[in-house]
Amino acid sequence: MTRANERLMNRISDVLTGFDALNLLNLRRLLVQRTVAASQDAATHINAWQWMNGVTTGVINGVSGLCQDAMLLLTGFMVWQHLVPIGTINASLNFAGTIFAGMTGIMTSVMDMASVAPIFEKFAAVPVRDTAGRKPVGRFHTALQMQDITFAYDPNSRPILQDFSLTVAKGQKYALIGPSGSGKSTVLNLLIGNLTDYQGTLRYDQTNYQHITPDSLINQVTYLDQTPFMFNDTLKNNLTMNEPYSDETIAAVIQRVGLTDLVASLPQGLATMVEKDGRNLSGGQKQRVVLARGLLQGRQIVFTDESTASLDPASAQAIEKMIVTDPHLTVVMVTHHLRPTIAQQVDRVIDSTEFVPA
Incomplete structure (x- = not known):
């Protein structure tokens, strides 16, 4: 039954x-x-x-x-x-x-x-990760490193990544480009610790991922995808996740992510109720809310996985520009359509053809 x-x-x-x-x-x-x-x-x-x-x-x-x-x-x-x-x-x-x-x-x-x-x-x-002997990491200081990473979802299939190396330096901006299914999202999932059955070495500020508690790694990253989730709650609670931040801190983050005009336009301001699935917010506004959540929590690493693919061109470019021009953020952006203006503003563009040696 x-x-x-x-x-x-x-x-x-x-x-x-x-x-x-x-x-x-x-x-x-x-x-x-x-x-x-x-x-x-x-x-x-x-x-x-x-x-x-x-x-x-x-x-x-x-x-x-x-x-x-x-x-x-x-x-x-x-x-x-x-x-x-x-x-x-x-x-x-x-x-x-x-x-x-x-x-x-x-x-x-x-x-x-x-x-x-x-x-x-x-x-x-439900699989339970063995965290015995692992230690939490602190704030991000230097770099995330992928060294000679080989990964395949099926051991009998061709690897998605093979002997791939990448250093994501603090404050730098990276764009991963290539067709769907080429392994771009796999790189993000490896960097955030969601995939663990790989060969090679992953490091966070010189600490091997094998020695890090998974939750502490996730706590350093804001992950933006195409469908940011909104709770049927006030706008303030959607930003703070019911954590006690000062009004000054909230206002500073709202300005930083470009939500000041939205809040000012709402009759009830931050007390405005967000409808189910965020129906009373645009796609770009929801992306900014999710980014604000991470910033309030002190997360300075941002991974975006085709996060602006469903937005209109103007909104998409505005979101991407806001992220890549923030000097305090370390960004890895996955996209199959890198806009020329954004390509000029990132520090490195990595094509998916680099994931597997020719």
Whole structure:
């Protein structure tokens, strides 16, 4: 039943997420059809579980009743034989009721535990990183280094990166260019510590990644992608993530990321509620909010993964210019369309053809 409920939620989430696509194809009927089909599948399994639960409960209660009757008959026989006093019948009934009621409760609990076992199996299957002997890193000072890195998602396939080296120096700006699937995002995921099954050496300020706690590395990086997430909360809480920053600090970051005009234009200012998925903010504004979150947390490394691909050209260029011209930020920008003006402002452009030797 637990797996049936999981399939139901996955299928409903899938069709709701794809509503815009179905609507544009004039296939809204599929929304209903797939939801009904998923509901019927779940109902079939739930009914089967309920039937099994009813039968099992009936059997358990029936056996319990028979056992109590047997004890009553045995006690009555012993009274008839003058082996025990007649008051033993009452004591026997109470004893049997207590024992078999407890056994019934245990069997019911066992059934309930079995029904949720798949949930705990999923928890057990979640990989846990071994952080024994690792230490947290502090603020970024010198460089991130990739030295002779070779990586493949499948050991039997051609490596995405092979003997690739890169030094990301503090305060410098880098652009990774190339077609989709060429390994640009892989570089970012290696640098942020999401991918660990690589050959070669990764260093943060001369400290090997193998000696660093993953969370402390992530705490140094702001990651911008095409779909920045907005919480259905106030603009201030979306910026601060409910952390206690001073008004002066918040105002300084707002100005730094270019949100001053937006805040000033809102009747409630920072107290304005952000709608679900940030529907009342533009794509560029959401990118600036995410960047502001990182700056408030003291993160001075920025990775952008095609973050402006869905923005209009003017907004995209404004966001990119803001990031690459900030002297305090260390930036690695992934893009398949590097604008000439931005190319002139970065310190190095790395083509994906450099990832694997010719």
